[in-house]
Amino acid sequence: MPQTELSFTEENYLKAIYHLSVGGTQAVSTNAISDRLQTKPASASDMVKRLARKKLLQYEKYQGANISPEGIKLALKVIRKHRLWEVFLVEKLNFNWDEVHEIAEQLEHIRSPLLIRRLDEFLGFPKHDPHGDPIPDENGSVSTRPRKPLSDLHDGESGDFLAVKDTSSSFLQYLDKLDIQLGANIRVMEKVEFDDSMKICLNDKKELYISAQVASNLYVSKN
Amino acid sequence: MPQTELSFTEENYLKAIYHLSVGGTQAVSTNAISDRLQTKPASASDMVKRLARKKLLQYEKYQGANISPEGIKLALKVIRKHRLWEVFLVEKLNFNWDEVHEIAEQLEHIRSPLLIRRLDEFLGFPKHDPHGDPIPDENGSVSTRPRKPLSDLHDGESGDFLAVKDTSSSFLQYLDKLDIQLGANIRVMEKVEFDDSMKICLNDKKELYISAQVASNLYVSKN
DNA sequence: ATCCTATTTTAGATGATCCTAAAATTATTT
DNA sequence: AAATAATTTTAGGATCATCTAAAATAGGAT
Ligand SMILES: [Mn+2]
Ligand SMILES: [Mn+2]
Ligand SMILES: [Mn+2]
Ligand SMILES: [Mn+2]
Numbered sequence: 093m094p095q096t097e098l099s100f101t102e103e104n105y106l107k108a109i110y111h112l113s114v115g116g117t118q119a120v121s122t123n124a125i126s127d128r129l130q131t132k133p134a135s136a137s138d139m140v141k142r143l144a145r146k147k148l149l150q151y152e153k154y155q156g157a158n159i160s161p162e163g164i165k166l167a168l169k170v171i172r173k174h175r176l177w178e179v180f181l182v183e184k185l186n187f188n189w190d191e192v193h194e195i196a197e198q199l200e201h202i203r204s205p206l207l208i209r210r211l212d213e214f215l216g217f218p219k220h221d222p223h224g225d226p227i228p229d230e231n232g233s234v235s236t237r238p239r240k241p242l243s244d245l246h247d248g249e250s251g252d253f254l255a256v257k258d259t260s261s262s263f264l265q266y267l268d269k270l271d272i273q274l275g276a277n278i279r280v281m282e283k284v285e286f287d288d289s290m291k292i293c294l295n296d297k298k299e300l301y302i303s304a305q306v307a308s309n310l311y312v313s314k315n
Numbered sequence: 316m317p318q319t320e321l322s323f324t325e326e327n328y329l330k331a332i333y334h335l336s337v338g339g340t341q342a343v344s345t346n347a348i349s350d351r352l353q354t355k356p357a358s359a360s361d362m363v364k365r366l367a368r369k370k371l372l373q374y375e376k377y378q379g380a381n382i383s384p385e386g387i388k389l390a391l392k393v394i395r396k397h398r399l400w401e402v403f404l405v406e407k408l409n410f411n412w413d414e415v416h417e418i419a420e421q422l423e424h425i426r427s428p429l430l431i432r433r434l435d436e437f438l439g440f441p442k443h444d445p446h447g448d449p450i451p452d453e454n455g456s457v458s459t460r461p462r463k464p465l466s467d468l469h470d471g472e473s474g475d476f477l478a479v480k481d482t483s484s485s486f487l488q489y490l491d492k493l494d495i496q497l498g499a500n501i502r503v504m505e506k507v508e509f510d511d512s513m514k515i516c517l518n519d520k521k522e523l524y525i526s527a528q529v530a531s532n533l534y535v536s537k538n
Numbered sequence: 539a540t541c542c543t544a545t546t547t548t549a550g551a552t553g554a555t556c557c558t559a560a561a562a563t564t565a566t567t568t
Numbered sequence: 569a570a571a572t573a574a575t576t577t578t579a580g581g582a583t584c585a586t587c588t589a590a591a592a593t594a595g596g597a598t
Contacts, residue, residue: 101585122546135586137547142584154546154593185433195427202421210408324555345576358556360577365554377563377576 098146100201103170104129105139106148107200109159110167119156168232174200175221175228176211182222183215189222190264223264224255224274224311238314242278243288243307250279251312258309270300278312321369323424326393327352328362329371330423332382333390342379391455397423398444398451399434405445406438412445413487446487447478447497447534461537465501466511466530473502474535481532493523501535 098106108128112120126136144151148163159167177199181187187195209230212218219235220226228234239254253276256264267273272294281291281299288304321329331351335343349359367374371386382390400422404410410418432453435441442458443449451457462477476499479487490496495517504522505514511527 099584123544131585132587133546134548134588138585156546181430185430185437187429187433191429195425195430198425198427199422202418204418204421206410206414207404207408207418210410214408322554346574354555355557356576357558357578361555379576 097203098166102139102143102146103166103201105136106143106159106163106167107170107174109140109143109149109157110164110171113159119158121156125157165232168228168234170200172228172230172232173202173208175225176208176215176218178221178223179215179218179227180211183218188264188268190261190268192222193259193261220255222274223259224253239311240314241308242280242290242292242310242312243304245280245283245312247280247283249315250277251315252276253278253310254313255311256309257311263306263309266306270302271298272310278310320426321389325362325366325369326389326424328359329366329382329386329390330393330397332363332366332372332380333387333394336382342381344379348380388455391451391457393423395451395453395455396425396431398448399431399438399441401444401446402438402441402450403434406441411487411491413484413491415445416482416484443478445497446482447476462534463537464531465503465513465515465533465535466527468503468506468535470503470506472538473500474538475499476501476533477536478534479532480534486529486532489529493525494521495533501533 105125108125109120112124112128122133122136122140125140126133129136140149140151140157143149143163144157147160148166149160150158174196177196178192181192181195182189218227226234226236237254240251241257242251242253245251253272253274255274256267272278276294277296279293279296281293283290288307289301290304290307291299291301293299328348331348332343335347335351345356345359345363348363349356352359363372363374363380366372366386367380370383371389372383373381397419400419401415404415404418405412441450449458449460460477463474464480465474465476468474476495476497478497479490495501499517500519502516502519503513504516507513511530512524513527513530514522514524516522
């Protein structure tokens with residue numbers, strides 16, 4: 093029996109815990125959770141207990157939380173909705189990629205399986221959101237494209253710009269200013285030993301310099 | 316200074332009170348409110364006090380609530396969103412008119428003025444929702460089309476079907492079955508004295524019988 | 539092994555929203 | 569006008585989500 097529906101807050105915590113889990117191998121600390129959600133550790137502690145009671149994660153005092161398969165399933169449902177709505181906002185309502193996150197944070201909690209199916213169809217079953225992140229399918233499968241930070245490339249190597257790591261408005265707007273768009277081919281012309289900044293070439297046309305920090309926040313395809 | 320944003324619950328109460336206000340001349344009772352929202356009178360009593368504190372309505376103990384101009388403005392904002400989303404669901408996502416209300420009840424609370432402006436534009440600035448109800452503009456003006464219940468028409472008179480009064484799924488589905496669609500021209504062929512049922516003609520083509528109850532829930536234009 | 543510090547949990551409070559049961563008020567009938 | 573019925577409010581309590589401050593624990597440094 094699936095328990096009663098999660099509240100918006102529970103969904104937000106679960107999603108945060110999911111995001112903190114992927115990649116990392118150890119349990120997620122309550123501090124990390126409260127940090128991410130802009131709440132206090134005490135609140136995260138309470139919530140983790142609640143989610144554990146609902147079997148969405150394992151939790152032992154002082155040992156952090158481990159999201160369960162059931163928890164992952166629910167988190168991916170919310171993430172699927174978030175990303176589909178982001179596509180809608182950009183593709184259909186002409187929002188810029190730096191404007192959609194806040195609104196999607198709200199829309200991701202709308203409950204209607206049929207709505208999401210129809211939205212998916214309306215959008216042409218997109219595989220990635222405006223930031224290049226994969227959209228989980230109805231069953232919670234996430235397609236992973238092999239990728240690595242641009243900063244890992246060496247002189248002469250190139251890759252396609254697949255996704256951003258940092259999705260902050262300021263970073264996305266800076267990329268706009270530099271005319272660096274998702275899908276562009278990026279070739280490393282020169283990597284500066286001293287500070288890891290690089291000269292890159294976009295689509296074999298436009299050359300520009302970017303800092304190591306920028307480079308580390310751009311994911312490119314592994315060719 | 317506009318006070319801090321309303322909660323979903325406050326918005327729902329305010330909208331209910333607005334709907335109960337229009338047409339009626341006297342104050343809205345807490346019983347009527349709790350009835351409409353499927354809560355208890357005690358809860359409505361609490362909420363009415365809260366909304367009065369926020370100047371969204373006048374309220375005197377035992378005397379019911381009167382929504383204020385400020386309250387009306389906020390209620391209409393929510394109603395505008397509700398109806399725009401209903402249009403979106405029907406026009407873009409191919410929902411039937413009987414399926415959209417529940418989902419719009421959720422979507423109406425999404426906060427983003429820009430989103431609503433863009434949605435309005437995307438939909439081509441619709442003037443009415445799928446049930447024929449007018450969509451308030453950004454300033455809260457509601458265009459009213461002169462209309463009356465079909466049951467008020469006499470033999471030989473006709474009008475265009477502008478809106479439904481009852482928006483329940485069962486009524487809307489029944490109209491679908493009878494092939495009675497918004498915009499259709501309806502002519503009264505014969506009104507039965509005995510039970511006020513009538514024989515009508517749709518678009519000068521199809522004749523059928525409808526009960527007085529059905530007729531009283533169809534609004535037609537006053538020619 | 540002990541101490542110190544950083545992390546984490548608990549205790550206790552608050553506000554929002556809801557409820558049930560009892561009290562107060564208003565409306566209707568005799 | 570008094571009695572009765574219906575409506576409405578209050579009292580008191582539950583749950584959720586949050587906080588602050590204090591207590592407990594863990595992990596690293598001496
Ligand atoms: Mn986002
Ligand atoms: Mn995204
Ligand atoms: Mn509706
Ligand atoms: Mn409607």
